[in-house]
Amino acid sequence: MAETKTITLELFRYHPETDSEPRFQSYEVPYDEDWVVLDAINWIKDYVDGSVTHRWSCRMGVCGSCGMMVNGEPKLTCAAFLKNYYPFPIKVEPLVNFPVERDLVVDMEGFMDKLQDVKPYIIRDDVNDTSEGEYLQTPAELAQYKQYSMCINCMLCYSACPVVGHEDDFLGPAALALGHRYNKDSRDQGQSERLEVMLRSEAMWGCTFVGECTVVCPKHVDPAGAIQQAKAMGAQEYFKRFVMPKGAGATKGAGA
Amino acid sequence: MSGGQYHRPHRRAWFMERPAYIRFMIREVTSFFMAAYLIVLIVTLAKVGVGEAAAAEWLQALSTTGWKVAHAVALAATVWHTITFFAAVPQAMPIYIGEDRLPDPIAKIVMGYGPWLTATAIILWGVLR
Amino acid sequence: MSRGKSGRPTRPSGEAFWWALFSAGGVMAAIFVPAFILATGFLLPSGDPAAAAEGAQRLAALAGWWPVKLVLLGVITLSLFHCAHRIRHTLMDVGMRRLAGFLKLPCYGGALAGTVWLALVLWGI
Ligand code: SF4
Ligand code: FES
Numbered sequence: 001m002a003e004t005k006t007i008t009l010e011l012f013r014y015h016p017e018t019d020s021e022p023r024f025q026s027y028e029v030p031y032d033e034d035w036v037v038l039d040a041i042n043w044i045k046d047y048v049d050g051s052v053t054h055r056w057s058c059r060m061g062v063c064g065s066c067g068m069m070v071n072g073e074p075k076l077t078c079a080a081f082l083k084n085y086y087p088f089p090i091k092v093e094p095l096v097n098f099p100v101e102r103d104l105v106v107d108m109e110g111f112m113d114k115l116q117d118v119k120p121y122i123i124r125d126d127v128n129d130t131s132e133g134e135y136l137q138t139p140a141e142l143a144q145y146k147q148y149s150m151c152i153n154c155m156l157c158y159s160a161c162p163v164v165g166h167e168d169d170f171l172g173p174a175a176l177a178l179g180h181r182y183n184k185d186s187r188d189q190g191q192s193e194r195l196e197v198m199l200r201s202e203a204m205w206g207c208t209f210v211g212e213c214t215v216v217c218p219k220h221v222d223p224a225g226a227i228q229q230a231k232a233m234g235a236q237e238y239f240k241r242f243v244m245p246k247g248a249g250a251t252k253g254a255g256a
Numbered sequence: 257m258s259g260g261q262y263h264r265p266h267r268r269a270w271f272m273e274r275p276a277y278i279r280f281m282i283r284e285v286t287s288f289f290m291a292a293y294l295i296v297l298i299v300t301l302a303k304v305g306v307g308e309a310a311a312a313e314w315l316q317a318l319s320t321t322g323w324k325v326a327h328a329v330a331l332a333a334t335v336w337h338t339i340t341f342f343a344a345v346p347q348a349m350p351i352y353i354g355e356d357r358l359p360d361p362i363a364k365i366v367m368g369y370g371p372w373l374t375a376t377a378i379i380l381w382g383v384l385r
Numbered sequence: 386m387s388r389g390k391s392g393r394p395t396r397p398s399g400e401a402f403w404w405a406l407f408s409a410g411g412v413m414a415a416i417f418v419p420a421f422i423l424a425t426g427f428l429l430p431s432g433d434p435a436a437a438a439e440g441a442q443r444l445a446a447l448a449g450w451w452p453v454k455l456v457l458l459g460v461i462t463l464s465l466f467h468c469a470h471r472i473r474h475t476l477m478d479v480g481m482r483r484l485a486g487f488l489k490l491p492c493y494g495g496a497l498a499g500t501v502w503l504a505l506v507l508w509g510i
């Protein structure tokens with residue numbers, strides 16, 4: 001025990017019932033090459049301080065619930081290895097651009113609302129009877145949106161995006177990429193409805209293509225690219241409505 | 257008792273926080289220099305409209321070191337605009353051939369650097385001919 | 386601006402229009418403007434009066450040809466709107482977000498003024 005290597009974790013602490021301001025608390029954690037930041041936080045919670053509050057579930061980069069700021073960078077803590085920081089201390093904070101609920105846990109409410117705003121489901125004018133079978137899709141049609149469907153709602157992109165930080169009306173990278181994912185789905189007929197939402201002043205146009213959402217995304221969704229395509233689609237829809245105010249049709253394949 | 261949720265203070269100088277944000281600001285600020293050049297370009301054309309003597313006088317004025325430096329800055333800014341703009345082309349306009357996306361370097365050449373070099377060559381040929 | 390339950394605006398805005406100009410202008414500026422700067426900033430100007438006069442002659446001959454006029458009008462106009470939009474959004478991003486509406490006036494208004502001025506100039510060449 002005496003010879004074990006250790007690493008320091010500085011955790012952001014905030015308990016609303018007792019704290020009016022957040023504070024940082026340091027913990028010495030045994031250093032293990034195979035450990036990720038989440039393992040270290042779990043160790044603290046299990047052996048040192050049970051009051052530390054954080055979210056996690058899958059431990060394998062799938063559930064998207066363990067996102068935190070690690071030394072100022074939005075990261076999935078289950079994928080951030082201690083060995084990349086050792087021997088220096090690691091500062092762990094809740095994701096920025098979200099209200100803090102408690103310690104490392106942020107309020108996801110606003111994010112969930114924004115996801116709903118883009119109607120993230122297939123919209124059809126004509127719903128086939130199940131006896132007619134599935135809506136078929138070719139591999140080429142799947143390729144059009146597959147990348148944008150890989151999102152795990154980890155919200156890292158919202159913490160990387162400065163526009164999310166200062167514009168409440170901005171729907172944000174993941175929500176816009178999700179909307180675009182359905183707009184590009186050959187089975188969907190709801191583009192016009194979705195673009196109606198995305199065309200609102202800062203909903204999508206607030207994006208100035210900083211591009212950091214794409215850099216931090218653990219699933220290579222490329223929300224920045226999706227948003228640029230969605231803007232092109234939105235502009236087409238805008239001009240289409242300008243020309244024919246009533247019958248704004250779907251804008252399939254725009255921006256491609 | 258309950259302090260409720262904690263909202264982090266607004267970060268005024270957010271653009272200094274990460275190297276990527278600084279790079280973003282540099283890209284955005286290229287537009288200030290480009291706009292300034294475009295105004296000078298319209299002035300140049302206006303002088304041509306006035307007459308060849310006025311245009312000659314203006315072109316002589318533009319040969320001073322101060323103007324050369326200003327144009328060099330505008331050129332650097334605009335070339336940076338070009339490079340960053342083409343960097344985004346594959347993301348903003350992916351081209352699919354069946355299931356496969358055209359590789360980024362090819363997309364950049366086809367939709368960016370190719371037309372750029374062609375246009376530049378034609379313009380320089382037109383001016384120097 | 387009417388706002389929905391979420392507090393966000395409920396109606397589409399004209400932002401799409403300005404973005405379309407920004408985007409088209411971005412392409413034009415990227416492809417043409419560096420060469421324009423090389424030409425009018427370095428190749429044509431000269432300290433020697435005779436060379437400057439020759440440069441003026443070349444420029445007048447070029448700018449007097451209507452296809453060149455069209456290219457100049459298209460490229461410069463769209464590039465101006467590109468700059469206007471980017472300048473406006475940069476100012477919003479660095480903290481002038483509340484002035485988003487007002488900023489349209491100097492930015493897009495400026496680009497429009499430049500367009501009118503340029504059109505008059507080209508008309509007169
Ligand atoms: S787009 Fe990427 S970074 Fe953003 S929430 Fe989805 S998976 Fe996370
Ligand atoms: S714990 Fe599920 S993604 Fe990290």
